[in-house]
Amino acid sequence: MMQITCPHCGPRAQAEFVYERTVDSVVALDASPEDAMRTLFTRDNPRGVDDEIWRHTYGCRAWMVVTRHRVTNEISAIRAVGPEVLP
C-alpha cells in the first residue's frame, strides 16, 4: 500500500484514494469522435512512468495527477487539479 501525498491533506495511506484513469486517456469534451475513441480505447500503458488521475475519495475528495513509476511505485510528482479557488 502506497503513501500518497494529497496536495490538500498531506501524506495519507493509499487506502484513502481511488485511481480513475491515466491522463492520456482523458477524453476532452470537444474531441472529434475519432480522437475521442482513440483516446478512450488506447493507452500508452508504459512499463515505467505515467501520469495518473487519482482522487482522495475517502478524504477531501479532491482530484490530483500522480506521476508514478509502475514498476517501483516511486511517486515523483503530485499536482492538484480542479477549478481555481475564486477570490
Next chain:
Amino acid sequence: MINFSFDGKNYTAQKGDTLAAALLRNGIGLVGRSFKYHRPRGIMTAGVEEPNALVTIGEGGRTEPNTRATDVFVYEGLVAKSQNRWPNLSFDIGAVFGLAAPVISAGFYYKTFFGSAKRWMFYEHFIRRAAGLGNAPTETDPDRFSQRAAFCDVLVVGAGPAGLSAALEAVEAGKRVILVEQDNILGSSLIRDPQELDGAWVEATAERIRAAGGRILTRTTASGYWEHDLVTLTQRIAEPGQIPLQGVAQRLWHIRAAKVILATGSIERPMAFAHNDRPGVMLSQAVRTYVHRFGVVPGKRVVIATNNDDAYKTAHALQAAGAEVVAILDARPAPAGADSGLPVHNNAVPLSTEGARHCLKSVTALVDGQAQSWHADLLAVSGGFTPVVHLHMQAGGTLDWNDAAQAFVPAISRQNVTTIGGAADPKPVFKMVPVSKPKKSFIDFQNDVTLSDVDLAWAEGYRSVEHLKRYTTLGMATDQGKLSNMAALGRLAEKQGVAIHEAGLTTFRPPYTPVTMGLLAGAGAKDAGAHVRRLALYDVHAAKNPIWQPLGYWFRPRAYPAGSETLAQAALREAKAVRSTVGMTDVSTLAKFEVSGPDAAAFLEIICATTVNKLAVGRGRYTFMLREDGFVFDDGTVWRLEENRYLLTSSTGGADRMATHISYVRQYLCPHLRVSAVNVQEHYAGIAVAGPKAKVALSALIGEEPPRHMSTVPAVIAGVPVIILAASYSGERAFEIYVEASHAGAVWAACETEVMEQDGALYGLEAMEFLRIEKGHLVVGGEVDGRMTPHDLALDKMLNKTGGYVGASGLSRPALSETGRRQLVGLEAIDGNNIPEGAMLVTHEGVSPQGHVSAAAFRIIEGGSIALGQLTDGFARHGEELIATSPTRGQKARVRVVAPHFYDTAGERYRD
C-alpha cells in the same frame, strides 16, 4: 510447573518453555510425520524455521493446525496433537509411501494417472487425503483479531544485540522508535549465547529504550514489507490455542516508518547427507538454545558436524551441561584454532545416520576419505548461516554474494531500509559439496525433497530455479524454504557448473512466517468487509417487520406482509393499493445531486444525454446518462428548483459511480464552469406517494394544490420544509417528497396518516417492480445493463440533438447502430404459464437464444404474466411468438412480443 498434553498424554513443562523444549524435556524425540513419505521426524531447530515438528494445537474453533512446536510457548492446559499419521505417530500406515519412494520421485504425478478427468479425480481423492498436514477446525473461531495502524521514525526489526543497540541509539537521538521481536523475550542470539555480553545488558538496554519513549513489541513478527516503507506486523497476544484474556488473540499492525532497520540475524543451515532427517539430528545453534535457554540437553552422546567455528560453542555448551561430545566433524581441511580437549576431525563430513525406533543410534562420516562411525543419540549440524534478507527483498532490494560466508547478503535497498548485524555480515564458513548418496539426503524436510529429486528435475530439463522449485515442490512447505533454498541452489549451481549466485534466486514475498487468516480479516470477517448503510427511516420500517431486500450497501423493505401473507401476496396487495387508492414507499436511497450556479444547466447538459436548458423553473423531466463509450449507464430525473439551482436524481445502485462521474466531469473536464455539484444522496430522505388518491393525500399534507405532473414546489409537511417532485415510477399520479434526513420520521408519520386515511398502503420494492414493469419503466441493472444504446432502449428520440454530452462520440461508432442489436420489448404470456425472469428467448427449443427476459411481473388488476426483455431486432418483431425458457429451473412460457408498455400508454393517469 505447567501442565500440557501431547497426543492425549499429560506432561509438565517449565515456565518459558516452548513446546519443543518441553517435549525434549520429557524425552520425546518423535514429534511429527513428513508430508509425502510420512517419515518420522523430530525437532530440528529452535525457531520459526522448523520444518519437522509441526503439531495441531488447541481445541474447537481455536484449533491451529501445522503449528511449529518451536514457536509456541507452553501455557497451562495446552493441548497438542501430532498430525499426518494414522493410526498413531510411532506406527503410521502412511509410511508405506516411503517404501514407494523410488517410484514416486519428484513430479511422478505428471507422468501417470492418465485417462478421463473422472479417472484422475478417483486417484486425486486418495492423493488429497494423503496430502495436507493437520485438520482445519470446523467450529467458529470464538476469538477476535484486531488491527491497528502506527507511525514511527525508526522501526527496528529484531531485538538481538544489533537491534537493541540500533533502537537505543535512535530513541536517544529523539526519534520515535518501535522495536519488534518475534520471540517472547529480548536478546535473540544473546539468549543462546548469554556469555557474550553482560547478562544484565539486554534488560538495561530495553529499559533505557522504554524510558526514552520507545515502544517494544515482543512476540511480534514483521511479516511483510510493502510499498513506501509500510511494514505489517503480526503480534501474538495469546499463544496458539490459548484463550485470550481480553478476547483478542492476535493484532495486526500497519506501520508506516520513515526508516526501517533490519537486525534479523541469520538462520543456520543443515547439511545434506543420507538420513539427515532422522529425529536426533538437530541444528547446532538450536542445541545450544535448548541447553542455555531452557536447560534441556537434547542428547547424551553427541556428534557435531560443522563447516565453521560457531559449532565449537555448541561443543563447549554440551560439555558444560554434562553431555559427551564424541566427535566433531569439521569439514575444513585444517584445524581452525586451538580447541584442546575436543575430538576434532578435520576434512570430515557426515555420510549418513543410522537409527532404531525413531531414534538416532549412530553417525557415519567420511574422514579424510575414510568412512568412520560413532554411536550417538544426537547429531548437531552447522552447515553455515543464511542471513534473513526476506524483508530487504520484499522491499525490492537486491542481494550480493558473500563468498566467505557462502551466503547472499543485502546489497542495494530500494526503500528506506538498512540491514545490520548478522543479517548483513554472516560468519565465514567453508564451502561444502554433498558427498553422500543423494537419495535420502533431504534438503526440503517437510516436503521430502532430496538431492536426487533435484538431480532428476535437472535431468528432465527443469533447470531454472523456479522450474526446479515448482517441479519438486521445494520451498513450498510451511517453512517457506528457510532451510532448503540454499541447499537446492548449491546443487543447481553444481549441476550447471557455475557459482551459486549465478544459478539464480527465487523471490521472497510476504509473509516472512505464515500469518493467521483471521488476523488478516480482522473485524471484516463479520461483515465481509462491506458495511451496511442504514436508512434514515430504518426504525420506522423495522417496527413494521418488513421483508428486507439487500440493494447495494442498503437493505430496503421489499414488502410489508400483513398477517400470514407471503411475499407475493403482500406485494400484489400493495401494488393494487397503488393502482386503486394510494401507496407510499421509502425512496431515500436514490442518488441525488444538487447542481447550482450560473453554468448549472450547461454542466447538466454534459452529464445528461437529454436537453436540460429549456426546462422552466419549477419543472422537471426524465433523463438518462451515457458512458463515454455511448452506452446508457443510468437514468433519473432532473428538476429546476430555482433559476440556477437543479436537483438531479439517478439510480440507487449506480449512486457511487454517478457521484464519481459527476465529480470527474466537474473537477477535471470542466474546471472553467461556474457550477457546484454536491452529492446530497444521504442529506435527503425520500418518500414516494403514488396512486389515484395521492393528490388528495398530498393536498391534505401541504395544505395547497399539489404540483402538476413533472413539476416541483417547496412545501412544509408536519412543520418540516420539504421539496415535492411530482414524478411517477409506478405509472400513477405520484409525488416524491424530499426531506432533510434527520427530520424524515415526522414527515413519514404525517404521510402515513393521510395515506391510511385514503385506504392506502405502504409498499415495498417488490410492488414497485410490479408497477414499473407494467408501466414499462426501466431499471438500472435490469433493462439498462450497460450494453444498451439509447436506441436499443427506445430513448433515442430524447437525445439532445445538439450533442455535447458525455458519450456522444461513443454513440457514433458503427456497431452501435447496426442491425442485429438487442432491443427493448414487452412480452406477454399466451399459454397461461408465468414468464420466468431471466429466461432465454428462443424461437424454438434447441437453438441459441435471441434475447432474454429482464424483468417479469403480472398485470396488477387483470392478472396475467407480462415481462420486459431484450430481443434481437425486437422493435420489428411485435406480434411474433417465442418461447421464454429457463432450463435451469425447468420452466417455460410461450410469449408474444409486444410493446413494452402494458398500462396507461397514453399517460392519462398523470393528468388531474
Next chain:
Amino acid sequence: MSRYSAFGLLRGAFNGQKHWQPAWRDPEPKTHYDIIIIGGGGHGLATAYYLAKVHGLKNIAVLEKGWIGGGNTGRNTTIVRSNYRLKPLHDLFEFGLKMWEHLSDELNYNVMFSPRGAMFLGHSDADMTKLAERGDAMRCDGIDADLMTRDEVAKLEPLLDMSRSARFPIEGGLIQRRGGTARHDAVAWGYARGADSLGVDIIQKCEVTGFIRDGDAVVGVETTRGRINAGRVGICVAGNSGHVAGLAGIKLPVESQTLQAMVTEGVKPMLNSVIMSQSLHCYISQSDKGGIVFGGDPDNWPSYAQRGNPMVMEHAVAQGLALVPALSRLRMVRTWSGVTDMSFDGAPIIGETPVENLFLNGGWCYGGFKATPASGWTYAHTLATGKPHALNAPFALDRFERGATIDETGTGPMPNSR
C-alpha cells in the same frame, strides 16, 4: 520423447528414475522461423503445439524472456470453467473446457484437470435470478449449468456459513459441474514438451527488444540473443501486451494491473469445489496439496510490479472468511502476484493487428488460464491461415473502435470499474 506412464515410473524404481529425457530441448535460436511466438506462457506454448500438431508447421519458435510458464500461467488460481453469460465468451471457453477434459491424454502429461465443480453463490433472490439467467444462457447453448438450492449448497460445502443473519446470506448457487481446477505449471510444461517433440524450438532467456520492419510488415524480431527473421509473429505476453505491442508502435486497449493470490498452509480436505460469489469478490478452492487457494479483485490501478498489496489482500481474506469461517485459524503461507492485461471490455483480444504479419493474443484480464487450450487452438489457426477462427472472430482488436465490445459485466471501458 520418452512416453510417460506408470510403467515408466516402475521401471525407474530400478534405475533411480535415470531414464527420463529432458522434457524439452534448450536449442540455440535459428536465424529464421516461419512463425515466431513471443511469450512462453501456457497460451504461447499451446499455440506452438497446435501449429505443429494441427497445421503441420515445422519451423516455429517460442521466445521467452525468462523461463517458460513463469508469468500468469504459474501465478493464477488454476480455475477452469466456461460459465459466462455472453455467447462469444461461453462458446470460446466451452471449446476450451472440452479440450481440458482430454488434455492429459493429449499431451501425455498429467495436467491434473479436476472437474469437481465451479460454483457461484447467490446471496439474494436478485442474485439467484441473475445466476439463473447465466445458467439458462449456457444451457441453451449446450453448456452444463445447474441451479442449486440452499440445502444443496450446504451439502456440497458443509463449512460455508449458511446462517440467515450473515452479511451476505447464501440463498443458493449455480454450479458448473464440469468446471474445476488444474495444475497450472503442468499445462505450460505439458504443452512445451509436446511442442518440443514436434520440432518447435522453445528458447528461454530470450527477450524481444524490437521488431524488424519491411515497409508496413514485420519480418522479424530483435532479441537479447540476436536478430531472428520470421514469416509471421504472434504476441502472446499477457501483462506485457502493451509493452511488446508498443515496440511495434501499437497502442492497445489494455491497462496492466496487478492481481494477487495467496495460499494457506496445507490441511486435510475441507473444501470440495471451487467457490465463487456473485456479490463478494473472492474465489476459494483447495489444492491437491491441501492449501486453500484464495484470489480476489485486481489492484484497481496500473502496475507492472508483480507485487501484492496488504489492503486488497486483507479485504479478500475478510470476504473469504465471511463465507467459510473455518478458515480463520489457517495460516496464509505464500502470496504472489501477476500482471494482468486488463482489456477495455473484460474480454480477450485475439487476431490481426494494424501491422502486417503481426498478430496479438492478449487482454485476457484475470481469466486467461482456463482458456489456454482454446486460446492456443484458435490463435494457431489465425497464425497459420492469417484469418480469424470462428471462435476468435468476435474478439478482434478493431471491435473497440467499431463499438462491438463484449462486455460481460456491462461496466464499460474502464478496467478499474470492472
